[in-house]
Amino acid sequence: MKDTELEDWPPKFWKFHLETDTKPSVKVAYTDARRFGRVRLVDCPGEDIRQYSPLVENGPDPVNDLDIFTEQYLRDKMRSRRVPVKALLLDQTTISGIGNWVADEALYQAKQHPEQYCNTFNDEEIKTLFDSIRYVCQTAVDHLGDSDAFPEHWLFNHRWGKGSKEEASQHPNGEKLAFITVGGRTSCYAPERQKKTGKVEPKAEDTNAGVEAAKQSGKRTRKRSQVKLADGEKGDGADVNTTAPELGPPAKKSREAPPSEAGDLVVKPSRKGSKIKSEAADGTGTAPRSSRRKPDTTIDTTSTNMVPEPQRGAGGRRKSARLQ
Incomplete structure (x- = not known):
C-alpha cells in the first residue's frame, strides 16, 4: 500500500483491519468494495497454511510453484477438459491467483x-x-500490484471504458476492443488480434452457420413473394398476404356438390343427419322441406285437427297420437 494512502486509515470499503504491536507496527486492511470475497480464520502454523482448507484445494501458483506449474502441467489440464480457455484459467482448482483481468x-498477450x-x-x-501467464503474473507481483506501473501496451490500461463516451473501446495501437461473457465473467478482448483457431461454444458460433448447414443439406427455404409497390408506398416489397403456405397434408375435399346449371337443385348436407336442406341453384327460392317420412305423408301444422300430446291412460299405457 502506498504511503499516501496510509494517511486515510482505515481505507475505503474496508471490512476489517489489523495492527501489530511490533516495532515498527504493521497495519493490514482487507477491502472489498464489491463484496465478492470471503475471509476464513485457519488455526495452523503460517508456513503450513497451504496444507489446510481452503488453500489445499487450490491449484499451483504461477509465481511460487514453478516446480508444479509447468508447461506440461498446463498441457495436461487443457487436454483433459472441454471448456472455454478463459473459464479454465479462472478455475482456482486448476491454477491459483488468476482473476478476471x-x-x-x-x-491478449498470447493472441488467443x-x-x-x-x-x-x-x-x-x-x-x-x-x-504469457508467467509473464503477466510475475510482472504484476514485481510491481506489488501497482497498476500505474504496468506496461503501457497492456490491455489492462485500456479495458475499462466499455465503449462509453468518455473512453472509446479501442487500444492506442488501433485495435478495437469488445466485451463478451465467458465463464460467467465479462471478458475484454481484441477480435482482430485474438483469432479463433479451434472450436468454440455453440452460442459463440456464427449465427449464419445454421443457414449454411441447411443449404448444404438440401433443405428448401421459402421466400416471401414480392409485390410491386406503388409510388409513395413504403416497405421492402414483401407481401405478407402472399406468403407461400407452409407444407402440410393436402386439404380435405369438400362434401358440397359442385353447383350445376341454373334451375337445378343443390343439396347441402347439414349437421343434422335427419334432415336435408335444399335450395334452388339460381337463388330464386327454397325447395320445400322434406323429412324421413314417406313422400306422400305431410304434416299440416295449421290444421286444428292435430291430436294433442299423447296422454297416459289409467292403466299406464301411452296413447298414440293420431293425425285426423
Whole structure:
C-alpha cells in the first residue's frame, strides 16, 4: 500500500483491519468494495497454511510453484477438459491467483480467443499461453500490484471504458476492443488480434452457420413473394398476404356438390343427419322441406285437427297420437 494512502486509515470499503504491536507496527486492511470475497480464520502454523482448507484445494501458483506449474502441467489440464480457455484459467482448482483481468491479459498477450475450447489448442499455442501467464503474473507481483506501473501496451490500461463516451473501446495501437461473457465473467478482448483457431461454444458460433448447414443439406427455404409497390408506398416489397403456405397434408375435399346449371337443385348436407336442406341453384327460392317420412305423408301444422300430446291412460299405457 502506498504511503499516501496510509494517511486515510482505515481505507475505503474496508471490512476489517489489523495492527501489530511490533516495532515498527504493521497495519493490514482487507477491502472489498464489491463484496465478492470471503475471509476464513485457519488455526495452523503460517508456513503450513497451504496444507489446510481452503488453500489445499487450490491449484499451483504461477509465481511460487514453478516446480508444479509447468508447461506440461498446463498441457495436461487443457487436454483433459472441454471448456472455454478463459473459464479454465479462472478455475482456482486448476491454477491459483488468476482473476478476471489477469486471464484477459494473458490471453491478449498470447493472441488467443477466450471462448475457444481449451482442448483444441496445439502444443505451440499452449506454450505461448504458458509463457504469457508467467509473464503477466510475475510482472504484476514485481510491481506489488501497482497498476500505474504496468506496461503501457497492456490491455489492462485500456479495458475499462466499455465503449462509453468518455473512453472509446479501442487500444492506442488501433485495435478495437469488445466485451463478451465467458465463464460467467465479462471478458475484454481484441477480435482482430485474438483469432479463433479451434472450436468454440455453440452460442459463440456464427449465427449464419445454421443457414449454411441447411443449404448444404438440401433443405428448401421459402421466400416471401414480392409485390410491386406503388409510388409513395413504403416497405421492402414483401407481401405478407402472399406468403407461400407452409407444407402440410393436402386439404380435405369438400362434401358440397359442385353447383350445376341454373334451375337445378343443390343439396347441402347439414349437421343434422335427419334432415336435408335444399335450395334452388339460381337463388330464386327454397325447395320445400322434406323429412324421413314417406313422400306422400305431410304434416299440416295449421290444421286444428292435430291430436294433442299423447296422454297416459289409467292403466299406464301411452296413447298414440293420431293425425285426423
